[in-house]
Amino acid sequence: MHALLFLVAFISCYIFIKRNRSRVTGKLPPGSLGWPYIGETLQLYSQDPKVFFAKKQKRYGEIFKTHILGCPSIMLASPEAARFVLVNQAHLFKPTYPKSKENLIGPLALFFHQGEYHTCLRKLVQGSLSLDNLRRLVPDIESIAVSMLESWAAGRHVINTFHEMKKLSFEVGILAIFGHLEGNQKEQLKKNYSILDKGYNSFPTKLPGTPYKKALLARRRLQEILKEIIFERKEKRVKERDLLGCLLNSKDETLSEDQIADNIIGVLFAAQDTTASALTWILKYLHDHPKLLETVKAEQKAIYQLNDNGSLHLTWAQTRNMPITYKVMLESLRMASIISFTFREAVTDVKYKGYLIPKGWKVMPLFRNIHHNPDFFPNPQQFDPSRFEVAPKPNTFMPFGSGVHACPGNELAKLEMLIMVHHLVTRYRWKVVGSESGIQYGPFPIPMHGLPATLMKESIQEKKTICGGS
Ligand code: HEM
Ligand SMILES: *[C@@H]1O[C@H](CO)[C@@H](O)[C@H](O)[C@H]1NC(C)=O
Ligand SMILES: *[C@@H]1O[C@H](CO)[C@@H](O)[C@H](O)[C@H]1NC(C)=O
Numbered sequence: 001m002h003a004l005l006f007l008v009a010f011i012s013c014y015i016f017i018k019r020n021r022s023r024v025t026g027k028l029p030p031g032s033l034g035w036p037y038i039g040e041t042l043q044l045y046s047q048d049p050k051v052f053f054a055k056k057q058k059r060y061g062e063i064f065k066t067h068i069l070g071c072p073s074i075m076l077a078s079p080e081a082a083r084f085v086l087v088n089q090a091h092l093f094k095p096t097y098p099k100s101k102e103n104l105i106g107p108l109a110l111f112f113h114q115g116e117y118h119t120c121l122r123k124l125v126q127g128s129l130s131l132d133n134l135r136r137l138v139p140d141i142e143s144i145a146v147s148m149l150e151s152w153a154a155g156r157h158v159i160n161t162f163h164e165m166k167k168l169s170f171e172v173g174i175l176a177i178f179g180h181l182e183g184n185q186k187e188q189l190k191k192n193y194s195i196l197d198k199g200y201n202s203f204p205t206k207l208p209g210t211p212y213k214k215a216l217l218a219r220r221r222l223q224e225i226l227k228e229i230i231f232e233r234k235e236k237r238v239k240e241r242d243l244l245g246c247l248l249n250s251k252d253e254t255l256s257e258d259q260i261a262d263n264i265i266g267v268l269f270a271a272q273d274t275t276a277s278a279l280t281w282i283l284k285y286l287h288d289h290p291k292l293l294e295t296v297k298a299e300q301k302a303i304y305q306l307n308d309n310g311s312l313h314l315t316w317a318q319t320r321n322m323p324i325t326y327k328v329m330l331e332s333l334r335m336a337s338i339i340s341f342t343f344r345e346a347v348t349d350v351k352y353k354g355y356l357i358p359k360g361w362k363v364m365p366l367f368r369n370i371h372h373n374p375d376f377f378p379n380p381q382q383f384d385p386s387r388f389e390v391a392p393k394p395n396t397f398m399p400f401g402s403g404v405h406a407c408p409g410n411e412l413a414k415l416e417m418l419i420m421v422h423h424l425v426t427r428y429r430w431k432v433v434g435s436e437s438g439i440q441y442g443p444f445p446i447p448m449h450g451l452p453a454t455l456m457k458e459s460i461q462e463k464k465t466i467c468g469g470s
Contacts, residue, residue, distance in 0.1 A: 026349070026356030029074055031056065031064035057369070063355065073362040075341075079376070079395035082365035084352060085344055086403035090114075093344035093363055095405060100204030104196060104215055105269055106262025111405060118404070120252055121263060126408045128243040129176065134415055135316040136241075137175060142314055144171045145420045149428060153455045158433050161283055162442070162450030165276035172416050173271040176409075177264055178229065179242040188225050192218045193268065200269070201443055219265070226261045243267060267409070274338055275413045277444045279420060281336040282329060284447045285383050286425075287432050292328065292385065297425045299324045304426040319418050327385035329417050333399035335383055337368035338444045342401060367398050430455045 056064055062078035076082055085093050094114050102112055110121040127133075148168050152159050170190065174181055181189070199215020206213050230248070233240070239249055247260045286293045303318050304310050341364045350357040357363060372380040376396040377387060400407035407413070424430070430453045438448040 029063045029065045029355045030060040031066050071362045073364055074357050075364045075366055077366045077369040083395045085363055085365055090404045092347055092350050094347050096343050096345040104199055104219055105266050108259045108262035109266030124246045124250055128246040129408050129412050133241050134411055138316050139313050140175055141172055141416055141419050145423050149423055153457055158452050158454055160450040161453050162276055162280045162446045165279045166272055169272045169275040173268045177243040179240055192221045223261050271409055273444050277338050277446045279417055280446050280451050282332045284451055285332050296325050300422050300425050322418055325421055327388040330388045331385040334371045337371045340368040341366045370396055427458055428455050429458055
């Protein structure tokens, strides 16, 4: 499936280099522009960055040219270079995504843009996800997490952790976007969105019956559902502080329905698989490090007991004071580096450290490489949350990106993860089914098969052992 997707990018970029090659002058970074092997491209996404980069980096240094997905690209593996592209000279590099993805999400979503339009939308999205707003979401996120956990444990059957976490991150996304949505609307949205979701990583063909075509049709139905929700919200005339409220009450300019819809779908997309795969990795790492799990448990149980053994709600202040769990979360984000790298495209010829980055070339800051560089993170393959007792060096830790396009949802994602872990470790035990290790791409890295697991209430487990002993 993925190979097919790459092939499409491959063809489109092939045409593109032919056009441009003659124009390029100046010293390009070292590296080879030989045709890529699909296998090499796949390795780029792999957990162990050594596979793809060690040779190249050793040979060429922190900046080198290559072909990736068929496009001539310049890869940047140093914090300074990432800062140059994402922060200092961000205006010289525009975001770039496959057209097929833009069509599914909607071309007016903020992450496809730069300049004034991007700034304006970003302000609105960031405003809706401000700490002040998130604080008020704690009880709702908590009740979503609690009922998810209950449903996973109830069946006593094996769950696909990643799929279940996607349900959680979807619900939280809906909450941040719409506040409380009427049941029927939510159901329709959920069903149609899941069809759209299946299209994101499918081969982009408009042949009827294919996942991509179905996704396009679902996207159109989603537009109708969103129109209806927007209409009802306008009728109500109350100013909500959720994302829809922020988009509707923009002071600078009135947004069109398409602008609002594309950005809502965009945020749902950006919020769901990312957070779900991060949570899945946290569960995996905790499971693989039982001693660490005990310390996380101790931290969370202390909070749990303060809250009358869970009969009181978690408070915002408590979520801001979980130092051990917080470091486990950061280390999981570093280890897994869910967004391994990002793509930009040079909008003009750019000079960096004496090298030419030609207009139209792709530029890729390699987050995962930086996160796994022993100069910044000693013993990088070891899961060690204590490394975060001191702050990482500037621009070396970018799980949420950096600069003008940095993740506006990072605080929500972290809050959601902390709340989930709190309820998970205080009340449940989980067993990972099968001992298969390995990574799968969806396209974000997740543990093999989505980490199949069973979950049970801790009290039940305890009774069991007592019975077993008698
Ligand atoms: C663990 C979870 C998450 C991770 C690791 C993550 C990571 C990232 C990264 C690396 C970027 C920058 C991409 C680039 O520069 O090309 C980004 C952008 C973005 N993220 Fe997240 N994200 C997460 C969760 C969320 C959530 C929960 C939301 C929304 C509620 C969200 C909304 C966005 C949006 C809208 C952008 C585009 C911003 C822009 O272009 O200005 N993300 N995210
Ligand atoms: C999708 O949305 C439409 C409304 O546009 C609705 O009638 C339908 O039930 C929804 N669900 C599915 C699975 O298509
Ligand atoms: C909470 O549970 C613990 C252990 O089961 C017990 O010792 C403690 O008294 C309980 N605290 C409250 C406030 O109920």
